[in-house]
Amino acid sequence: MASPGDLRDWIALLEREGELQRITTEVDPDLEITEINDRVVKSGGPALLFENPKSRHPLLINQFGTERRMCLAFGVEKLDDVAAKLEDVLEMTPPQGVVEKVRGLRKLKSIADSLPKTVRSGACQEVVLTGEEVDLDALPIQRCWPGDPAPFITLPAVITKDPRNGVRNVGMYRMQKVDRNTTYMHWQIHKDGRADWLATEGRIPVAVALGTDPVTTYSASAPLPKHIDEFMLAGFLRGEPVELVKCKTNELEVPANAEIVLEGYIDKDEPQGLEGPFGDHTGYYTAREPFPVFHVSAVTMRRDAIYPSIVVGKPPQEDAWLGKATERIFLPAIRMTVPEIVDYDLPVSGAFHNCCIVSIKKAFPGHARKVMHAIWGLGMLSLTKSIVVVDEWVNVHDYEEVFFTVGANVDPKRDVELSEGPLDHLDHAPTQQFMGGKIGIDATHKGPLEGTREWPPMIEMSHEVKELVDRRWAEYGLDSAAAANGDGARKLRGLLRR
Numbered sequence: 185m186a187s188p189g190d191l192r193d194w195i196a197l198l199e200r201e202g203e204l205q206r207i208t209t210e211v212d213p214d215l216e217i218t219e220i221n222d223r224v225v226k227s228g229g230p231a232l233l234f235e236n237p238k239s240r241h242p243l244l245i246n247q248f249g250t251e252r253r254m255c256l257a258f259g260v261e262k263l264d265d266v267a268a269k270l271e272d273v274l275e276m277t278p279p280q281g282v283v284e285k286v287r288g289l290r291k292l293k294s295i296a297d298s299l300p301k302t303v304r305s306g307a308c309q310e311v312v313l314t315g316e317e318v319d320l321d322a323l324p325i326q327r328c329w330p331g332d333p334a335p336f337i338t339l340p341a342v343i344t345k346d347p348r349n350g351v352r353n354v355g356m357y358r359m360q361k362v363d364r365n366t367t368y369m370h371w372q373i374h375k376d377g378r379a380d381w382l383a384t385e386g387r388i389p390v391a392v393a394l395g396t397d398p399v400t401t402y403s404a405s406a407p408l409p410k411h412i413d414e415f416m417l418a419g420f421l422r423g424e425p426v427e428l429v430k431c432k433t434n435e436l437e438v439p440a441n442a443e444i445v446l447e448g449y450i451d452k453d454e455p456q457g458l459e460g461p462f463g464d465h466t467g468y469y470t471a472r473e474p475f476p477v478f479h480v481s482a483v484t485m486r487r488d489a490i491y492p493s494i495v496v497g498k499p500p501q502e503d504a505w506l507g508k509a510t511e512r513i514f515l516p517a518i519r520m521t522v523p524e525i526v527d528y529d530l531p532v533s534g535a536f537h538n539c540c541i542v543s544i545k546k547a548f549p550g551h552a553r554k555v556m557h558a559i560w561g562l563g564m565l566s567l568t569k570s571i572v573v574v575d576e577w578v579n580v581h582d583y584e585e586v587f588f589t590v591g592a593n594v595d596p597k598r599d600v601e602l603s604e605g606p607l608d609h610l611d612h613a614p615t616q617q618f619m620g621g622k623i624g625i626d627a628t629h630k631g632p633l634e635g636t637r638e639w640p641p642m643i644e645m646s647h648e649v650k651e652l653v654d655r656r657w658a659e660y661g662l663d664s665a666a667a668a669n670g671d672g673a674r675k676l677r678g679l680l681r682r
């Protein structure tokens with residue numbers, strides 16, 4: 185399965201797969217679409233293409249709203265398959281023998297082929313609007329929540345370059361519409377787009393791609409190290425390079441396949457505007473704060489361009505699956521630095537920054553604490569507020585099992601690590617913005633060197649008896665196959681919850 189070449193291929197694929205619904209009746213991007221979409225997202229429903237959102241341009245939303253759609257976007261069966269592709273390259277060792285050398289060369293070629301390619305023309309420039317023709321009011325930009333003061337562009341790929349070395353950055357930062365040709369740019373303090381802006385004297389050129397193929401859109405949200413171009417990740421994950429065209433009014437390049445492009449600049453010498461409040465993925469409104477002003481010098485687009493949107497809010501929302509994709513895709517890279525990590529889970533309800541459950545191959549006293557501190561030092565994971573560390577046999581994705589493990593294995597006086605450090609820009613809980621407390625819970629089995637009494641063995645039925653019961657299952661006249669294959673605990677928990 186290949187990943188779709190552009191947004192229209194993607195919409196066609198979603199439609200063939202029964203994953204898209206068209207809505208022809210007129211709807212209002214002011215709050216109404218949020219409420220419709222919220223009900224559909226929470227029932228696991230399809231992507232929605234609003235063909236008449238009080239605008240000439242249709243609006244696509246909920247394209248990433250389920251695990252199945254996220255997998256379709258990447259052309260894989262499960263998100264771990266995307267991670268495996270990355271792991272294959274990250275774990276390359278010097279090849280032995282001819283077969284391995286050929287395989288190694290193929291892998292290197294797949295990296296070389298990931299580099300974005302500049303082309304002479306692109307569909308995203310079929311229509312070019314400059315000067316007085318620029319009019320953001322023509323787009324069906326959503327006002328998402330009642331407390332939002334204006335409409336916000338919510339699914340953009342914002343492109344900048346580091347003025348010191350020319351390295352491109354692509355980030356997903358919401359943009360509050362100010363008037364027909366200006367928006368604010370909500371790049372938070374830990375983000376690379378903001379770092380490019382801070383390093384620039386005067387005007388920094390900015391381009392915003394809206395409605396690219398789904399993997400390129402995802403890549404804008406991926407927490408890559410600053411020196412790695414997100415379009416290269418997109419090319420690698422898609423298996424073909426992202427094609428770029430030069431902007432009409434600045435020197436940046438944008439995906440040729442985008443539906444809509446906003447070109448312009450941000451002037452560092454211009455006073456910032458008061459952005460927000462905004463109904464955010466924390467489940468609360470984030471406060472008004474100064475953010476830079478983006479001036480749109482040109483809008484280029486396809487004929488009949490489709491406008492993409494997403495709504496964030498109290499989890500779960502559509503962005504849950506963008507976050508889960510990142511969780512899975514980055515596991516191999518995390519393991520490169522902290523190899524004792526077996527798996528990790530960022531619960532959607534924890535808005536991704538609030539909680540991380542991690543399982544480790546424990547090898548020495550204090551190992552869980554080593555891993556906590558490693559996570560607090562790793563890229564965007566450094567913003568994690570609470571970490572639970574469990575042993576390798578605990579399924580980090582089974583929250584009941586994790587809850588049991590914490591309850592059974594933790595002495596709060598001995599096993600809780602309180603620390604402090606940087607926190608998510610949007611976190612309203614700490615006394616001071618950006619900085620605050622961290623908690624780590626060591627729920628691993630402890631050894632005597634960690635100050636415990638003898639640790640008791642866990643209860644498990646013997647192999648022989650399990651095999652006996654497997655063999656004899658039919659004789660008992662019990663027909664539930666699940667009860668015979670060890671899925672019983674999960675089923676029982678389900679029954680207890682009713």
Ligand SMILES: Cc1cc2nc3c(=O)[nH]c(=O)nc-3n(C[C@H](O)[C@H](O)[C@H](O)COP(=O)(O)O)c2cc1C
Pocket residue numbers: 338339353354355356357358359370371372373374375376377378404405406407408494496503506507564
């Ligand atoms: C739907 C969605 C909206 C987002 N909005 C913002 C935002 O407004 N500001 C921000 O700094 N990060 C936002 N993020 C997170 C960034 O996109 C993410 O941290 C990304 O890695 C930033 O790119 P960078 O590392 O190149 O700065 C959003 C993510 C998603 C999925």
